Amino acid sequence: MVPGERLGVIEEFMPGLGTYEEQGAVRSKTVGRALVDILNKKVSVYPVVHMASVPTKGSIVVGQVLNVQGKKATLRIFKIGKTLLNGFFTGILHVSDVSPSYVENMFDACKDGDILRAVVASTKNRTYQLSTADRDLGVVHAFCSSCGHTLDLKDRKMQCSNCGKIEKRKGAPDYGKGTM
Numbered sequence: 001m002v003p004g005e006r007l008g009v010i011e012e013f014m015p016g017l018g019t020y021e022e023q024g025a026v027r028s029k030t031v032g033r034a035l036v037d038i039l040n041k042k043v044s045v046y047p048v049v050h051m052a053s054v055p056t057k058g059s060i061v062v063g064q065v066l067n068v069q070g071k072k073a074t075l076r077i078f079k080i081g082k083t084l085l086n087g088f089f090t091g092i093l094h095v096s097d098v099s100p101s102y103v104e105n106m107f108d109a110c111k112d113g114d115i116l117r118a119v120v121a122s123t124k125n126r127t128y129q130l131s132t133a134d135r136d137l138g139v140v141h142a143f144c145s146s147c148g149h150t151l152d153l154k155d156r157k158m159q160c161s162n163c164g165k166i167e168k169r170k171g172a173p174d175y176g177k178g179t180m
């Protein structure tokens with residue numbers, strides 16, 4: 001339904017939520033889905049929820065690491081697919097979902113401030129459980145834990161361009177290419 005679209009005449013239906021009456025016709029007030037209450041002869045229009053801006057199971061998301069503990073990292077999700085969000089969602093990455101191979105410590109996979117690309121593995125209990133086990137996923141931008149400069153990927157090692165420190169990450173294949 002679009003605003004102004006005719007749903008029926010007043011003899012057929014009472015105008016319900018999201019509708020209005022005009023010269024005997026019931027019309028939609030909003031963009032949405034029409035629902036007819038047959039029992040009460042009433043028609044209503046419920047607004048369409050923009051699902052694209054909410055992560056769902058299987059969504060590819062990009063987020064910044066807020067906090068790392070031994071077994072999990074908390075991320076602030078700011079992008080779903082190609083859509084940048086106005087707000088953010090909080091996602092949790094468990095150490096068992098980092099890589100197909102065994103990772104003992106979360107600090108070997110990501111650190112505070114890193115930008116990660118992940119998939120939403122579960123939305124149970126309104127918690128966005130993330131996974132970076134797929135080979136296309138992982139850290140896309142990382143910062144040196146000593147001095148805060150960007151880490152460069154050299155010979156499969158993450159090295160600080162400033163202080164030379166070498167760090168471990170679960171990097172995405174396009175790490176450092178400016179893609180998210």
Ligand SMILES: [Zn+2]
Binds near residue numbers: 148
């Ligand atoms: Zn450094």
